[in-house]
Amino acid sequence: MLLISCPWCGPRDETEYHYGGQAHVPYPETPADLTDEQWAEYVFYRDNPKGPFAERWMHSTGCRRWFNVLRDTVTYEVLRSYRLDEPRPELPQAGGNNR
Amino acid sequence: MTAEPLPEHPDFLWRNPEPRSSYDVVIVGAGGHGLATAYYLAKNHGITNVAVLEKGWLAGGNMARNTTIIRSNYLWDESAAIYEYALKLWEELPEELDYDFLFSQRGVLNLAHTLQDVREGVRRVNANRLNGVDAQWLEPDEVAKVCPILNVSSRTRYPVLGGTFQPRAGIAKHDHVAWALARRADEMGVDLIQGCEVTGFLKDGDRVVGVETNRGRILAGRVGLASAGHSSVLAERAGVRLPVQSHPLQALVSELHEPVHPTVVMSNHVHVYVSQAHKGELVMGAGVDSYNGYGQRGSFHVIEQQMAAAVELFPVFARAHVLRTWGGIVDVSPDASPIIGTTPVENLYVNCGWGTGGFKATPAAGWTFAHTIATGEPHPLNAPFALERFATGALIDEHGAAAVAH
Numbered sequence: 411m412l413l414i415s416c417p418w419c420g421p422r423d424e425t426e427y428h429y430g431g432q433a434h435v436p437y438p439e440t441p442a443d444l445t446d447e448q449w450a451e452y453v454f455y456r457d458n459p460k461g462p463f464a465e466r467w468m469h470s471t472g473c474r475r476w477f478n479v480l481r482d483t484v485t486y487e488v489l490r491s492y493r494l495d496e497p498r499p500e501l502p503q504a505g506g507n508n509r
Numbered sequence: 510m511t512a513e514p515l516p517e518h519p520d521f522l523w524r525n526p527e528p529r530s531s532y533d534v535v536i537v538g539a540g541g542h543g544l545a546t547a548y549y550l551a552k553n554h555g556i557t558n559v560a561v562l563e564k565g566w567l568a569g570g571n572m573a574r575n576t577t578i579i580r581s582n583y584l585w586d587e588s589a590a591i592y593e594y595a596l597k598l599w600e601e602l603p604e605e606l607d608y609d610f611l612f613s614q615r616g617v618l619n620l621a622h623t624l625q626d627v628r629e630g631v632r633r634v635n636a637n638r639l640n641g642v643d644a645q646w647l648e649p650d651e652v653a654k655v656c657p658i659l660n661v662s663s664r665t666r667y668p669v670l671g672g673t674f675q676p677r678a679g680i681a682k683h684d685h686v687a688w689a690l691a692r693r694a695d696e697m698g699v700d701l702i703q704g705c706e707v708t709g710f711l712k713d714g715d716r717v718v719g720v721e722t723n724r725g726r727i728l729a730g731r732v733g734l735a736s737a738g739h740s741s742v743l744a745e746r747a748g749v750r751l752p753v754q755s756h757p758l759q760a761l762v763s764e765l766h767e768p769v770h771p772t773v774v775m776s777n778h779v780h781v782y783v784s785q786a787h788k789g790e791l792v793m794g795a796g797v798d799s800y801n802g803y804g805q806r807g808s809f810h811v812i813e814q815q816m817a818a819a820v821e822l823f824p825v826f827a828r829a830h831v832l833r834t835w836g837g838i839v840d841v842s843p844d845a846s847p848i849i850g851t852t853p854v855e856n857l858y859v860n861c862g863w864g865t866g867g868f869k870a871t872p873a874a875g876w877t878f879a880h881t882i883a884t885g886e887p888h889p890l891n892a893p894f895a896l897e898r899f900a901t902g903a904l905i906d907e908h909g910a911a912a913v914a915h
Contacts, residue, residue: 425810429799450900454752454843458741460803484803
């Protein structure tokens with residue numbers, strides 16, 4: 411079981427959280443101008459890296475707030491937790507197959 | 510009901526050739542789908558200058574890690590067509606391949622525990638019948654007749670309110686399926702190459718012309734990806750982005766028991782699926798881990814939920830011991846349906862996105878993927894499952910009939 415650190419409540423078991431998929435996926439700035447392919451990209455396409463992945467979690471049985479986690483999808487190591495208004499942390503030796 | 514003995518292996522299964530410098534077709538991934546594709550490329554299309562490249566060992570990925578359930582009771586026309594085609598192929602394959610892989614048509618029960626489950630189940634039975642798929646709606650007393658060890662008491666937390674039943678569904682011995690396909694493909698000249706990892710693609714403009722591997726460059730007229738959980742990682746190396754997310758999906762078996770469980774039982778709502786293997790293990794599957802992951806193991810709390818559901822449905826299992834747990838990596842698409850077809854890169858084809866349910870489709874996936882690779886065009890059965898559907902919006906939303914929480 412993952413041990414995830416909520417930025418407000420501290421480290422808790424994975425079962426206290428709800429998973430929310432990839433983080434940092436902004437809503438299109440000019441939605442009226444998007445082609446079908448660009449809409450498909452926004453709605454259906456997400457990164458799927460082997461390695462560090464920035465993802466959203468919600469502390470559903472705690473403070474019920476969303477936050478971001480940088481987690482390695484191979485080792486399952488939780489590398490960082492950070493608030494939604496913070497940028498993705500830089501890792502000194504980030505691996506992974508994309509981004 | 511008695512336990513069936515396992516079939517004897519033929520003495521000779523396949524060669525282990527060195528990779529040649531070029532092939533007409535290279536298939537990436539020697540799991541069930543890759544092997545079936547190679548078999549049908551040779552059998553249906555006469556294309557035998559084919560290599561199937563496998564980074565690990567033959568059929569050692571998801572093919573060795575699934576719960577072996579075969580059924581075709583899907584809701585939508587497109588899915589019913591391809592899964593029913595697969596089921597009909599399953600019914601012929603043991604004889605065709607001359608290899609008894611213990612395909613046992615013992616039926617599948619999909620239980621309903623809520624009013625909504627009942628409505629969805631009845632709707633699916635009607636849809637199945639319109640598509641020529643055998644399906645029945647069973648009331649709780651009829652469910653108990655099919656599977657007497659099921660607890661259909663009204664006093665459980667999630668009582669069984671009925672279930673759909675597909676009598677022609679069942680299980681097969683998965684390893685033997687792979688070996689049966691591998692043997693025939695090998696006999697027809699296909700090179701099955703284990704320990705050969707594809708690390709990149711050779712391209713000429715927008716056209717793929719081969720693959721880079723840990724055993725050198727291999728030129729290929731056409732390349733087909735059949736690598737399940739690693740499909741998006743591989744496709745990205747070829748410059749193609751796929752709308753799939755990789756999740757661990759786990760299963761477990763008990764120690765051996767006398768035959769007690771005559772069918773296959775699946776429950777979406779409390780979430781477990783159970784059958785009894787030919788040898789006697791209870792085989793149980795669960796839902797996927799919610800997060801993306803490439804580790805071939807699952808979370809322990811998922812096992813806890815799955816076991817709680819199993820023991821409530823089958824009180825007789827309460828004292829069974831877990832012998833072994835394992836996980837596979839499944840590539841889940843947004844509409845819980847596969848992606849089989851062409852890609853934006855010429856001569857590169859993809860068969861992926863089967864999520865939690867690829868095993869049952871093995872022969873139809875191979876048949877249609879082979880057709881697509883051989884002709885450059887989709888077969889009518891896989892045309893609806895093209896990558897383009899995510900842009901056109903013609904989704905095939907099978908989250909309900911996929912029957913595994915994801």
